[in-house]
Amino acid sequence: MKKYFFKLNLSQLVFLGLVIAIKIILGRFSVGPELVKVGLGFIGSVALGYFFGPIWGAVGGGVSDLVSSALFGNQGGFFIGFTLTAMLGPMIYGFFFYEQPRKIWRIVVATVTVTFLVNILLNTIWLHLLYKVNFQVAFNARILKNLIVPWLQMIIIYFVLDGLSRVKTRMNKLEKSRM
Amino acid sequence: MPITFEKVSYVYEPGTPFAKKGLDNVSFTLKDNKFIALIGHTGSGKSTLMQHFNALLKPANGEIRVDDFVVNNQTKNRDLKRLRKNVSLVFQFPEAQLFESTVIKDIEFGPKNFGFDEAAAESLSYKWLEKVGLDKKIASKSPFDLSGGQMRRVAIAGVMAYEPKVLCLDEPAAGLDPQGRKEMMQLFKEYQLSGHTVILVTHNMDDVANYADDVLVMEHGQLIKHDVPEIIFQDSAWLKQHHLDEPSTSLFAQNLVKHGFTFSKNPLTMEELIAGIKKNLVI
Numbered sequence: 001m002k003k004y005f006f007k008l009n010l011s012q013l014v015f016l017g018l019v020i021a022i023k024i025i026l027g028r029f030s031v032g033p034e035l036v037k038v039g040l041g042f043i044g045s046v047a048l049g050y051f052f053g054p055i056w057g058a059v060g061g062g063v064s065d066l067v068s069s070a071l072f073g074n075q076g077g078f079f080i081g082f083t084l085t086a087m088l089g090p091m092i093y094g095f096f097f098y099e100q101p102r103k104i105w106r107i108v109v110a111t112v113t114v115t116f117l118v119n120i121l122l123n124t125i126w127l128h129l130l131y132k133v134n135f136q137v138a139f140n141a142r143i144l145k146n147l148i149v150p151w152l153q154m155i156i157i158y159f160v161l162d163g164l165s166r167v168k169t170r171m172n173k174l175e176k177s178r179m
Numbered sequence: 180m181p182i183t184f185e186k187v188s189y190v191y192e193p194g195t196p197f198a199k200k201g202l203d204n205v206s207f208t209l210k211d212n213k214f215i216a217l218i219g220h221t222g223s224g225k226s227t228l229m230q231h232f233n234a235l236l237k238p239a240n241g242e243i244r245v246d247d248f249v250v251n252n253q254t255k256n257r258d259l260k261r262l263r264k265n266v267s268l269v270f271q272f273p274e275a276q277l278f279e280s281t282v283i284k285d286i287e288f289g290p291k292n293f294g295f296d297e298a299a300a301e302s303l304s305y306k307w308l309e310k311v312g313l314d315k316k317i318a319s320k321s322p323f324d325l326s327g328g329q330m331r332r333v334a335i336a337g338v339m340a341y342e343p344k345v346l347c348l349d350e351p352a353a354g355l356d357p358q359g360r361k362e363m364m365q366l367f368k369e370y371q372l373s374g375h376t377v378i379l380v381t382h383n384m385d386d387v388a389n390y391a392d393d394v395l396v397m398e399h400g401q402l403i404k405h406d407v408p409e410i411i412f413q414d415s416a417w418l419k420q421h422h423l424d425e426p427s428t429s430l431f432a433q434n435l436v437k438h439g440f441t442f443s444k445n446p447l448t449m450e451e452l453i454a455g456i457k458k459n460l461v462i
Contacts, residue, residue, distance in 0.1 A: 163278070166280060166321070166323070169321075170321070170323045170324075173324075
């Protein structure tokens with residue numbers, strides 16, 4: 001656990017701010033036909049988890065949700081539960097990807113965990129609490145979409161991690177040259 | 180590929196309170212294989228116009244014809260690949276678009292995207308890597324390990340590698356050292372002379388004077404002049420009125436005229452200036 005608690009230096013803090021901004025922007029986009037629309041916000045979550053680990057990743061996820069709802073508003077109003085879900089995604093990705101080699105099983109397990117825990121379970125609970133929608137009905141409605149989308153996400157994450165690792169190598173090099 | 184703009188207008192964010200006119204009724208024809216300079220002060224519509232050349236922006240009104248390809252507000256995105264293979268843009272600070280793991284892969288990306296096979300893409304990429312003045316040795320390096328000037332060259336090589344018939348450049352030499360600047364401009368001139376059209380967006384009037392055959396002057400989204408450099412730079416009062424600089428050679432010549440020199444014509448290049456001064460000194 002110890003490696004996840006570290007102090008951010010100023011350049012890391014600035015970088016965290018940048019990645020949060022990137023996540024917010026990506027969250028505004030989605031690709032694909034209506035049935036299997038994939039939002040791109042998860043790429044920001046992966047980046048947060050990959051670069052900053054579960055703790056700071058969660059902080060970044062929370063901040064990105066707050067800033068994004070301040071800027072663009074949330075559908076159906078602000079609810080702290082969704083901030084919590086926004087924190088949990090990067091946190092889980094952080095446990096699987098931070099300072100870890102890129103392995104297919106990691107990508108699969110991380111994505112499935114996020115999908116099931118965050119997208120299906122928690123978000124349905126929030127909707128249930130907020131609007132008193134029937135849990136079972138809302139749950140079933142989510143299951144269908146979440147049977148397809150995670151597989152696409154895994155493929156995207158595989159390539160995203162490759163790109164991010166290049167950024168990280170470059171950053172480490174810069175860091176060293178500064179010392 | 181002759182390029183014709185016919186009454187092209189463009190509005191940013193139409194129908195919103197932020198609506199802003201980018202281009203206003205612009206018409207012109209560019210002949211084949213020329214070096215065209217696009218000038219005008221900041222915010223005059225140069226970049227907007229440039230992004231119309233390969234339909235990154237589509238005109239709100241009017242029509243653009245590139246060869247047999249017609250772009251108007253009905254044009255669909257999926258038809259544009261054919262156009263973009265032939266008309267390429269190099270954006271300002273193109274080094275920002277580098278992303279691949281090695282230099283050579285980054286250059287190959289464009290050719291592969293436009294359907295060149297593996298071997299052709301590779302040989303073209305090596306050719307252009309050398310043409311932009313880089314050593315073959317850096318081909319397997321990460322583009323992010325290069326200096327700023329080298330990254331610029333790699334990015335430009337990536338756009339030139341598939342040898343587009345029309346090459347549009349937005350301030351390609353901005354921020355380069357004088358030697359690098361000259362080399363890049365020479366490269367573009369050679370590219371034009373080998374049978375391509377080069378369109379250069381620039382603030383640097385020396386480059387316009389040295390390299391351009393044809394000049395488009397923009398102001399407030401309108402085309403206010405389209406002529407050869409000699410005519411464009413003839414009238415310094417007109418240039419001043421439209422916030423345009425003059426080439427340093429003609430400024431120098433004007434100072435000499437104040438001291439009794441005479442020039443038969445406004446010198447636009449260093450050679451012309453030197454020849455003009457010599458003529459004055461002989462007498």
